[in-house]
Amino acid sequence: MKIFCIPEFKSEYDKLVKKKSYSSIEETLFDFFNGKNINDLRTGTNLSTYPDIPFVKKRLQGRGGFRIYYFLLIKDDNVYLSFLHPKTGPLGIQNLKDWKKYLNLTIEYIKSGNLYQVELDKKGPTCKFKKLDKG
Amino acid sequence: MNCTVERLQKTSDEIRHISYKEKMSLNEKVDTLLDEINKLKEALSEKTQKINSIVSKLEELTWFSGLDQECLEIAYNIILFTKDLHHTLVRFYTHFNKIREKGIAKKELKAFKLSIDDLKEINHDVETVLFNLPKDEEYQKIIKELQTL
Numbered sequence: 001m002k003i004f005c006i007p008e009f010k011s012e013y014d015k016l017v018k019k020k021s022y023s024s025i026e027e028t029l030f031d032f033f034n035g036k037n038i039n040d041l042r043t044g045t046n047l048s049t050y051p052d053i054p055f056v057k058k059r060l061q062g063r064g065g066f067r068i069y070y071f072l073l074i075k076d077d078n079v080y081l082s083f084l085h086p087k088t089g090p091l092g093i094q095n096l097k098d099w100k101k102y103l104n105l106t107i108e109y110i111k112s113g114n115l116y117q118v119e120l121d122k123k124g125p126t127c128k129f130k131k132l133d134k135g
Numbered sequence: 136m137n138c139t140v141e142r143l144q145k146t147s148d149e150i151r152h153i154s155y156k157e158k159m160s161l162n163e164k165v166d167t168l169l170d171e172i173n174k175l176k177e178a179l180s181e182k183t184q185k186i187n188s189i190v191s192k193l194e195e196l197t198w199f200s201g202l203d204q205e206c207l208e209i210a211y212n213i214i215l216f217t218k219d220l221h222h223t224l225v226r227f228y229t230h231f232n233k234i235r236e237k238g239i240a241k242k243e244l245k246a247f248k249l250s251i252d253d254l255k256e257i258n259h260d261v262e263t264v265l266f267n268l269p270k271d272e273e274y275q276k277i278i279k280e281l282q283t284l
Contacts, residue, residue: 045260046197049268053281054198057260059253073284087252095256100274107280 001038003118005081006109008102010116010129012084016066021089028061029084030125032068033118038077041070047099055082055103069099071106081118082106172239179243186224186250193217193257197264210265217258224251 005013013029016022042051044058052074060066069082082102085093109115116129196210228248235244268274 042198043194045194045257045264047260047264047268048278048281049197049200049264050278050281051198051200053278055281071281087249094252095259100277103281104277107277107284110284 001036001077001079003033003079003081003120004110004115004132005118005129006102006106006115008105009081009083013127013129016084016086016091019091022066022086022091024061025066025084025086026124026126028066029068029127030120032058032060033079033127034120034122034125038072038074038079041072041079047103057099067093067096069096069102071103073110080106080110080115175234176240176243179240179247182224183243183247183250186247186254189217189220190250190253190257193254193261196261202265207265210261214258214262217254221251221255221258224254 013025016025041056041058042054044056046054047057047069048055048071054072054074056070056072058068058070060068066084066086068084071080071082072078073080082105083096083099085091085096087094113132115132117132119128119130121128193213196213199206202210228244228251231240231244234240
């Protein structure tokens with residue numbers, strides 16, 4: 001399974017990592033994906049209304065932690081991370097209202113190839129982001 | 136003289152006895168209070184677990200597809216029951232405002248509140264996924280795009 005993310009996801013992740021109260025996101029994100037295959041990610045709330053092309057909203061780090069939104073392109077074994085936000089604190093969002101915007105952006109970025117590949121670095125443990133050459 | 140000693144001794148015994156009983160009574164009251172706090176913590180944790188289990192079950196509803204009219208009616212009732220449950224739980228939580236201000240069962244009350252918030256969030260999401268998005272033409276266009284990837 002390959003993990004990609006859109007630029008908006010990376011910029012939100014970078015913003016959170018810099019804040020001390022949210023710095024646990026590094027390890028949380030690593031733990032969430034480490035050792036999992038694409039079928040293990042078919043949990044949480046499926047916002048796409050279709051089980052075969054899921055756009056998932058998932059709770060990370062238990063209650064009051066983070067929410068992550070991702071699209072599973074099952075036939076290619078790819079995960080596309082669209083957005084991430086904390087539930088509480090200064091950057092907290094109770095319930096993201098414009099999540100459709102991020103799904104739309106994800107489609108556009110998949111088509112244009114304007115994506116980052118996300119690699120799990122066990123030494124961290126953390127996630128590393130590598131900009132893809134636009135295809 | 137003997138009479139004086141006896142009276143003094145009697146007074147001394149009485150005070151010692153009352154002092155002992157008061158100490159025991161205070162300890163008992165503190166123990167009872169601590170027992171009640173522990174019972175409250177356990178009850179809150181149990182309620183939180185039950186709510187979290189409902190949240191997981193509601194999440195599963197968003198993975199069903201092709202629900203017929205009968206299934207949608209049941210799903211609609213689930214949403215209504217969950218709204219009612221949420222209101223009841225919020226009222227229950229507000230009863231503990233004073234206790235929370237004093238820092239009693241703080242961790243358990245926080246976990247309980249977060250689980251109530253999750254319940255509201257997932258119920259809103261289920262309603263959106265099962266009843267609003269299928270009628271949303273703009274969203275259906277996005278889904279068609281997804282299917283072409």
